[in-house]
Amino acid sequence: MSRSPSTPPTLEDVARVAGVSRATVSRVVNGTRNVDRKIQEVVRAAIDEVGYAPNRAARSLVTKRAGTIALVVSGAGEPGEEGAFASRVLSDPFFGRVASGVLGFLRTRGVHPVLMVSDTERAREDVLAFLRQGSADGALLVSTHAEDPLPARLVDAGLPAALFARPARPMPISYVDLDHQAGAKLAADRLVGRGCRQVATISGPLDVPASQDRLTGFRDAVARHGSPYVPIAEGGFTAGSGEAAMERLLAEHPGVDGVFAANDLMAQGALAVLHKHGRRVPEDVALIGFDDSGPALTCRPRLTTVRQPVEDMAAEMARLLLDHVDDPASPPRSVIFEPALVVRESA
Amino acid sequence: MSRSPSTPPTLEDVARVAGVSRATVSRVVNGTRNVDRKIQEVVRAAIDEVGYAPNRAARSLVTKRAGTIALVVSGAGEPGEEGAFASRVLSDPFFGRVASGVLGFLRTRGVHPVLMVSDTERAREDVLAFLRQGSADGALLVSTHAEDPLPARLVDAGLPAALFARPARPMPISYVDLDHQAGAKLAADRLVGRGCRQVATISGPLDVPASQDRLTGFRDAVARHGSPYVPIAEGGFTAGSGEAAMERLLAEHPGVDGVFAANDLMAQGALAVLHKHGRRVPEDVALIGFDDSGPALTCRPRLTTVRQPVEDMAAEMARLLLDHVDDPASPPRSVIFEPALVVRESA
DNA sequence: TTGAAAGCGCTAACAA
DNA sequence: TTGTTAGCGCTTTCAA
Numbered sequence: 001m002s003r004s005p006s007t008p009p010t011l012e013d014v015a016r017v018a019g020v021s022r023a024t025v026s027r028v029v030n031g032t033r034n035v036d037r038k039i040q041e042v043v044r045a046a047i048d049e050v051g052y053a054p055n056r057a058a059r060s061l062v063t064k065r066a067g068t069i070a071l072v073v074s075g076a077g078e079p080g081e082e083g084a085f086a087s088r089v090l091s092d093p094f095f096g097r098v099a100s101g102v103l104g105f106l107r108t109r110g111v112h113p114v115l116m117v118s119d120t121e122r123a124r125e126d127v128l129a130f131l132r133q134g135s136a137d138g139a140l141l142v143s144t145h146a147e148d149p150l151p152a153r154l155v156d157a158g159l160p161a162a163l164f165a166r167p168a169r170p171m172p173i174s175y176v177d178l179d180h181q182a183g184a185k186l187a188a189d190r191l192v193g194r195g196c197r198q199v200a201t202i203s204g205p206l207d208v209p210a211s212q213d214r215l216t217g218f219r220d221a222v223a224r225h226g227s228p229y230v231p232i233a234e235g236g237f238t239a240g241s242g243e244a245a246m247e248r249l250l251a252e253h254p255g256v257d258g259v260f261a262a263n264d265l266m267a268q269g270a271l272a273v274l275h276k277h278g279r280r281v282p283e284d285v286a287l288i289g290f291d292d293s294g295p296a297l298t299c300r301p302r303l304t305t306v307r308q309p310v311e312d313m314a315a316e317m318a319r320l321l322l323d324h325v326d327d328p329a330s331p332p333r334s335v336i337f338e339p340a341l342v343v344r345e346s347a
Numbered sequence: 348m349s350r351s352p353s354t355p356p357t358l359e360d361v362a363r364v365a366g367v368s369r370a371t372v373s374r375v376v377n378g379t380r381n382v383d384r385k386i387q388e389v390v391r392a393a394i395d396e397v398g399y400a401p402n403r404a405a406r407s408l409v410t411k412r413a414g415t416i417a418l419v420v421s422g423a424g425e426p427g428e429e430g431a432f433a434s435r436v437l438s439d440p441f442f443g444r445v446a447s448g449v450l451g452f453l454r455t456r457g458v459h460p461v462l463m464v465s466d467t468e469r470a471r472e473d474v475l476a477f478l479r480q481g482s483a484d485g486a487l488l489v490s491t492h493a494e495d496p497l498p499a500r501l502v503d504a505g506l507p508a509a510l511f512a513r514p515a516r517p518m519p520i521s522y523v524d525l526d527h528q529a530g531a532k533l534a535a536d537r538l539v540g541r542g543c544r545q546v547a548t549i550s551g552p553l554d555v556p557a558s559q560d561r562l563t564g565f566r567d568a569v570a571r572h573g574s575p576y577v578p579i580a581e582g583g584f585t586a587g588s589g590e591a592a593m594e595r596l597l598a599e600h601p602g603v604d605g606v607f608a609a610n611d612l613m614a615q616g617a618l619a620v621l622h623k624h625g626r627r628v629p630e631d632v633a634l635i636g637f638d639d640s641g642p643a644l645t646c647r648p649r650l651t652t653v654r655q656p657v658e659d660m661a662a663e664m665a666r667l668l669l670d671h672v673d674d675p676a677s678p679p680r681s682v683i684f685e686p687a688l689v690v691r692e693s694a
Numbered sequence: 695t696t697g698a699a700a701g702c703g704c705t706a707a708c709a710a
Numbered sequence: 711t712t713g714t715t716a717g718c719g720c721t722t723t724c725a726a
Contacts, residue, residue: 008479008481053476053479053480054480055408055480055481056404056407056413056480056481056482057403057404057405057407057408057413057481058404058408060403060404061402061404061405061408066403066404067482068415068461068482071462083447083450083451083658086446086447086450086451087443087444087447087658089443090442090443090444090446090447090450091440091443091444091447091640091641092443093438093440095437095443096434096436096437096438096439096442096443097434097437097438099433099437099462100430100433100434100437100438103430103433103437103462103463103464104430104433107470107473112461112462112463112477112482113461113462114415114459114460114461114462115418115446115450115459115460115461115462116450116459117450123454126454129400130459132355132400133400133401133402133403134355134402134403134404135403135414135415135459239641239644239645265645268645269645272645272647275647276647293438294438294586295642295645297586298586298612298615298616298619298642300619300622300623311430311434
């Protein structure tokens with residue numbers, strides 16, 4: 001133990017105590033070979049004695065690595081909603097799963113994520129500046145908005161980045177994604193397979209590629225079963241929008257007996273409306289969600305849903321980014337994951 | 348516009364283009380007075396021309412400020428559950444609101460939060476190391492666990508920190524908290540006021556101070572209305588634990604007609620059980636939650652609940668931390684917020 | 695008001 | 711295998 005110095009111990013201090021040079025201490029701290037066993041021990045003892053911790057800023061300055069990446073939630077806040085975007089997105093269990101997957105992977109690599117929200121032009125500039133400053137070595141982007149200009153800006157600036165979903169416009173950037181069409185097909189097959197004769201879907205925002213794919217996949221699969229027409233109501237991935245969509249569907253197609261909602265939150269909203277109208281689920285109307293997030297389990301009946309391996313996808317996204325940071329010359333890569341149907345009570 | 352150099356522009360580059368010294372450029376970048384107007388303009392033009400962004404590592408090295416803080420979600424993961432803790436907590440809408448409040452405040456101060464989870468001894472060491480390295484200027488702690496050793500470790504190490512809730516054991520550390528007893532009283536008064544004659548409560552984990560306070564506050568208030576005995580079932584702040592607790596309550600006290608759940612998630616679970624047993628809410632059993640989080644709104648009936656101003660509290664916590672970072676000699680402070688009853692349909 | 699110069703703590707050649 | 715030394719890019723005295 002030692003008195004608490006006014007200033008933290010440096011390599012120099014350790015070197016002095018151990019009776020070696022700074023370089024040698026640096027070598028043992030960084031695990032470089034070519035250091036005598038005995039000296040290693042002496043140095044390690046000295047490190048403990050003075051309570052040394054390497055200064056990150058100094059290290060970053062020479063290695064040109066921040067050891068952090070930006071985890072950006074990007075989207076378009078309604079003008080003037082002032083932080084509501086952040087609150088909404090961060091409270092979405094889907095984002096929690098993403099963060100958790102990222103954290104799990106990064107933890108093994110000594111890299112830390114800085115949380116950022118980019119819902120305004122100003123915020124976007126902040127993200128860019130943060131990266132240009134070298135405060136983070138790259139960015140992980142979870143977009144909630146198709147027209148998000150951030151990915152392109154990142155590419156243009158030559159900053160390492162990886163996306164959680166295929167960008168709306170093709171661009172040279174790494175991403176992970178789900179085979180949404182396959183997921184929608186799983187739902188369609190289940191609904192038709194259990195005897196539904198009039199299926200409909202509550203889609204996500206149609207300017208989002210994932211929503212498009214889920215819709216297309218669902219339509220195609222249903223068509224293959226012989227029904228060319230599928231009523232659709234567009235939602236916004238929130239429970240409230242799911243309610244509104246279900247109301248519309250019921251009004252225009254009272255005979256609907258099977259519904260595929262493009263995410264669990266909307267399915268949850270639909271469920272409430274179905275209850276309100278006295279339709280039993282799944283007896284009168286079978287309902288399938290998408291994501292397998294927390295709400296799918298708290299619903300009654302519990303939601304049959306299409307599971308995205310979100311944590312795995314997030315971890316892979318982090319891996320893609322770090323690989324790119326390590327080798328900036330490597331070409332962008334994309335990894336597509338397969339969904340699975342989780343059968344519970346709603347269908 | 349300029350060609351993209353292999354290495355980012357530095358102060359030196361700007362200085363050369365502007366025809367001044369590094370020091371002068373530094374002064375205009377940092378907004379120091381005592382720089383001739385004309386020179387300022389020249390320098391600014393040069394900055395734009397070369398696309399300069401100050402290197403954070405270099406700046407941190409001399410200012411001894413990282414410009415980032417750690418946002419730590421701390422708790423005890425079940426041994427071997429491997430990341431499940433992170434997933435659970437980060438998916439909790441409550442944490443989303445905290446993050447959002449923190450982000451909102453930090454955004455105005457140019458500080459960024461690094462997301463960390465500390466659910467193991469190893470992870471706790473990482474947090475401490477991160478701070479000692481100077482990677483972050485302080486820590487914001489959201490604990491889910493009463494026996495969390497991290498706050499004390501932070502205090503011992505003399506590292507700046509602020510907590511989201513009063514620590515289980517008194518210690519010299521800043522925190523924000525809610526007047527939980529007042530919140531519970533709001534719930535009790537509402538329940539008794541609407542005519543409930545046999546009220547019960549689903550508490551949070553009783554080793555958590557907030558749970559204790561909510562329980563005590565509820566009991567006291569109910570006692571003041573003339574009923575000295577309040578059945579209680581302990582839960583774990585999850586929907587599943589709320590279900591189990593409600594089952595127990597119903598089994599032991601079938602006549603219960605008013606329930607106060609210590610958070611919305613448990614209330615949601617209780618609601619499902621109540622439905623299952625054919626009890627109408629609020630006609631047969633009135634139900635009140637706590638937090639006013641997303642699920643309170645997606646429930647049917649919508650939950651009457653005690654609202655915590657979580658975002659405001661989180662912002663204040665961030666303020667307390669930054670104040671302490673700016674003036675390490677200042678004593679710890681605590682700020683207590685007042686809850687409000689949000690009346691909806693369940694009670 | 696401006697410039698020169700001394701570090702901040704570390705890594706990585708290069709020498710020994 | 712170890713030590714010497716030259717920076718990394720920035721802020722900040724101190725002189726001018």
